[in-house]
Amino acid sequence: MSGVRAVRISIESACEKQVHEVGLDGTETYLPPLSMSQNLARLAQRIDFSQGSGSEEEEAAGTEGDAQEWPGAGSSADQDDEEGVVKFQPSLWPWDSVRNNLRSALTEMCVLYDVLSIVRDKKFMTLDPVSQDALPPKQNPQTLQLISKKKSLAGAAQILLKGAERLTKSVTENQENKLQRDFNSELLRLRQHWKLRKVGDKILGDLSYRSAGSLFPHHGTFEVIKNTDLDLDKKIPEDYCPLDVQIPSDLEGSAYIKVSIQKQAPDIGDLGTVNLFKRPLPKSKPGSPHWQTKLEAAQNVLLCKEIFAQLSREAVQIKSQVPHIVVKNQIISQPFPSLQLSISLCHSSNDKKSQKFATEKQCPEDHLYVLEHNLHLLIREFHKQTLSSIMMPHPASAPFGHKRMRLSGPQAFDKNEINSLQSSEGLLEKIIKQAKHIFLRSRAAATIDSLASRIEDPQIQAHWSNINDVYESSVKVLITSQGYEQICKSIQLQLNIGVEQIRVVHRDGRVITLSYQEQELQDFLLSQMSQHQVHAVQQLAKVMGWQVLSFSNHVGLGPIESIGNASAITVASPSVRNGPESGSKIMVQFPRNQCKDLPKSDVLQDNKWSHLRGPFKEVQWNKMEGRNFVYKMELLMSALSPCLL
Amino acid sequence: MGVTCVSQMPVAEGKSVQQTVELLTRKLEMLGAEKQGTFCVDCETYHTAASTLGSQGQTGKLMYVMHNSEYPLSCFALFENGPCLIADTNFDVLMVKLKGFFQSAKASKIETRGTRYQYCDFLVKVGTVTMGPSARGISVEVRPW
Numbered sequence: 001m002s003g004v005r006a007v008r009i010s011i012e013s014a015c016e017k018q019v020h021e022v023g024l025d026g027t028e029t030y031l032p033p034l035s036m037s038q039n040l041a042r043l044a045q046r047i048d049f050s051q052g053s054g055s056e057e058e059e060a061a062g063t064e065g066d067a068q069e070w071p072g073a074g075s076s077a078d079q080d081d082e083e084g085v086v087k088f089q090p091s092l093w094p095w096d097s098v099r100n101n102l103r104s105a106l107t108e109m110c111v112l113y114d115v116l117s118i119v120r121d122k123k124f125m126t127l128d129p130v131s132q133d134a135l136p137p138k139q140n141p142q143t144l145q146l147i148s149k150k151k152s153l154a155g156a157a158q159i160l161l162k163g164a165e166r167l168t169k170s171v172t173e174n175q176e177n178k179l180q181r182d183f184n185s186e187l188l189r190l191r192q193h194w195k196l197r198k199v200g201d202k203i204l205g206d207l208s209y210r211s212a213g214s215l216f217p218h219h220g221t222f223e224v225i226k227n228t229d230l231d232l233d234k235k236i237p238e239d240y241c242p243l244d245v246q247i248p249s250d251l252e253g254s255a256y257i258k259v260s261i262q263k264q265a266p267d268i269g270d271l272g273t274v275n276l277f278k279r280p281l282p283k284s285k286p287g288s289p290h291w292q293t294k295l296e297a298a299q300n301v302l303l304c305k306e307i308f309a310q311l312s313r314e315a316v317q318i319k320s321q322v323p324h325i326v327v328k329n330q331i332i333s334q335p336f337p338s339l340q341l342s343i344s345l346c347h348s349s350n351d352k353k354s355q356k357f358a359t360e361k362q363c364p365e366d367h368l369y370v371l372e373h374n375l376h377l378l379i380r381e382f383h384k385q386t387l388s389s390i391m392m393p394h395p396a397s398a399p400f401g402h403k404r405m406r407l408s409g410p411q412a413f414d415k416n417e418i419n420s421l422q423s424s425e426g427l428l429e430k431i432i433k434q435a436k437h438i439f440l441r442s443r444a445a446a447t448i449d450s451l452a453s454r455i456e457d458p459q460i461q462a463h464w465s466n467i468n469d470v471y472e473s474s475v476k477v478l479i480t481s482q483g484y485e486q487i488c489k490s491i492q493l494q495l496n497i498g499v500e501q502i503r504v505v506h507r508d509g510r511v512i513t514l515s516y517q518e519q520e521l522q523d524f525l526l527s528q529m530s531q532h533q534v535h536a537v538q539q540l541a542k543v544m545g546w547q548v549l550s551f552s553n554h555v556g557l558g559p560i561e562s563i564g565n566a567s568a569i570t571v572a573s574p575s576v577r578n579g580p581e582s583g584s585k586i587m588v589q590f591p592r593n594q595c596k597d598l599p600k601s602d603v604l605q606d607n608k609w610s611h612l613r614g615p616f617k618e619v620q621w622n623k624m625e626g627r628n629f630v631y632k633m634e635l636l637m638s639a640l641s642p643c644l645l
Numbered sequence: 646m647g648v649t650c651v652s653q654m655p656v657a658e659g660k661s662v663q664q665t666v667e668l669l670t671r672k673l674e675m676l677g678a679e680k681q682g683t684f685c686v687d688c689e690t691y692h693t694a695a696s697t698l699g700s701q702g703q704t705g706k707l708m709y710v711m712h713n714s715e716y717p718l719s720c721f722a723l724f725e726n727g728p729c730l731i732a733d734t735n736f737d738v739l740m741v742k743l744k745g746f747f748q749s750a751k752a753s754k755i756e757t758r759g760t761r762y763q764y765c766d767f768l769v770k771v772g773t774v775t776m777g778p779s780a781r782g783i784s785v786e787v788r789p790w
Contacts, residue, residue, distance in 0.1 A: 411731065413716065414716055
């Protein structure tokens with residue numbers, strides 16, 4: 001229908017606020033709408049939780065019944081009846097109880113959810129714990145901190161103290177255990193130094209040098225035993241050791257090899273009476289246990305026995321010009337005619353009897369420690385040779401020896417080659433050579449020193465070299481005059497002291513070989529000293545401008561010298577003849593006119609002949625001033641040189 | 646190096662072996678040779694044992710084992726036309742162990758013993774060759790020294 005205005009239709013909600021009261025002027029006071037909590041409370045009041053599902057079903061049935069009032073009242077009546085019957089009969093629908101349970105669970109979950117969401121806001125509902133006792137009166141926060149810190153520190157201290165107590169306990173236990181050392185730990189220490197092996201229930205060790213290359217047939221086994229003689233009642237001694245070693249009886253005590261050179265000829269009756277002295281045991285390291293010192297001493301005894309056995313075997317087998325004598329524990333040989341070298345094995349056991357002897361005689365002056373040390377070195381050298389690559393490895397069928405010696409058979413070496421292979425010298429020969437050299441050297445030094453102290457006029461100086469060989473030493477001997485070293489240095493000798501000879505190399509190139517005789521060296525040095533004087537005059541003449549007329553090192557005129565030869569020099573005009581024994585003789589020539597006792601001759605009439613040189617006159621040399629020969633000579637020459645006025 | 650010459654010296658007429666040797670040595674000494682010691686060369690023969698011979702009946706081989714005092718640590722073994730072996734002195738012990746294969750003919754051991762002289766650059770050895778107790782001849786060996 002057109003033309004009809006649209007009608008405004010306003011829709012408003014039906015839920016109006018309830019009117020609380022109407023005022024006199026018509027204003028309506030509405031009831032404030034229920035808040036959420038009020039609404040909930042109203043709803044909650046309507047729920048009757050005590051009735052259970054049946055009541056809900058009733059209600060549900062009731063509402064259903066209301067709802068279905070109009071469609072059909074008949075059915076609702078039936079349903080009512082049915083519902084009434086339901087209370088007393090199990091439900092005809094099998095899922096009924098499930099539905100009811102689920103529904104109730106849903107309801108409760110919804111309620112719980114609502115409550116929790118409200119409580120979360122904390123605006124309308126809060127969770128309040130059950131009230132406790134009243135709090136203690138509020139205190140100063142700092143004291144509270146102090147108390148709490150104290151408590152925590154006390155707790156930490158308690159833990160630390162417990163730990164410290166445990167540590168101190170273990171330390172004291174350890175110290176106690178040190179005194180009561182374990183046998184096994186001691187055995188471990190022993191194993192670090194010595195070779196041990198277990199045979200049955202015994203522990204045996206090896207203290208021989210066999211593993212180092214020795215061929216000595218001694219077994220050298222010692223036994224390790226447990227020290228069970230510990231009296232537990234008494235206090236444990238300081239040096240208690242649970243382990244003890246038992247060394248073979250022939251290796252007990254201490255031993256050393258005494259090497260000495262004596263000057264007397266060996267008398268057969270005197271043999272075997274060697275002056276033995278008990279050398280004090282070498283100090284062991286302070287921390288080493290007693291078994292270590294015991295084993296080391298036993299090993300030393302074994303080595304000394306081996307050295308002596310080797311020496312005596314060689315002394316008997318090797319042929320030499322002067323046979324060596326082997327008596328009991330001594331080997332005597334004669335390196336030089338009037339000299340006796342004795343090598344003896346001194347083995348002293350540890351009983352009281354030998355200690356008595358030790359206090360009686362102690363004369364170690366003639367023992368040559370150097371040679372004893374060298375003996376030890378030589379035997380060790382020998383040991384090393386047996387382990388060297390030329391000996392080992394060797395085929396099982398070949399004899400033990402040098403590699404090339406094994407090939408000498410198959411390669412048909414003749415005698416020369418075999419001799420060159422075999423080691424030429426044994427231990428004894430080497431030691432004798434060394435002893436000879438030592439003796440020769442000491443005697444040469446003594447000779448030079450005695451000459452130097454006895455004779456002052458030409459001075460003799462000896463410069464020994466620091467580095468020497470076992471068989472050779474060298475010394476440089478200079479003969480000089482004091483104050484004139486620069487001009488008179490023509491006598492310089494290099495002495496090479498060998499095993500049996502002394503070789504002298506002169507500055508002018510001559511090489512002289514002296515034997516071992518002491519007198520030869522002395523005579524030679526004396527002759528050199530006398531030659532020096534004459535050489536000195538020659539040099540002096542050069543310096544002072546005098547003419548040398550003749551010079552001879554070995555003059556054939558005049559008395560024969562017993563040592564060396566006299567040398568003479570004629571300078572214009574003092575003439576010098578110097579001999580090692582006869583001393584010096586200086587003659588000065590005078591011109592003829594100064595001699596009074598000249599015979600007048602008829603031939604020489606002229607006066608000019610009187611200026612010629614006349615006879616010689618000897619100068620009383622011991623009355624000359626001057627501290628040595630060259631000085632006196634210089635004074636004489638200066639006195640005689642013509643002064644130009 | 647030089648060459649070694651070994652020759653047999655005929656025995657002088659009407660003289661024994663010893664006398665001839667003495668004659669030779671005297672001559673050498675008159676020439677000025679120096680006596681330097683003795684020498685000995687010996688030789689033993691071994692047959693291969695019959696048990697090792699084959700069924701064809703091949704002839705056994707002969708082996709000679711020789712020793713020379715110039716080479717004191719060696720042993721020389723040689724077959725007749727075969728190889729020569731230079732060995733250690735343990736070879737003799739080995740021969741004892743090989744008794745089953747090699748039989749020694751003890752009676753056929755020959756040796757020559759004598760003196761050696763050095764004459765200038767030469768080494769002269771004059772030896773008497775003996776087989777068992779009887780002297781059979783004279784051997785002279787000359788070699789450079």
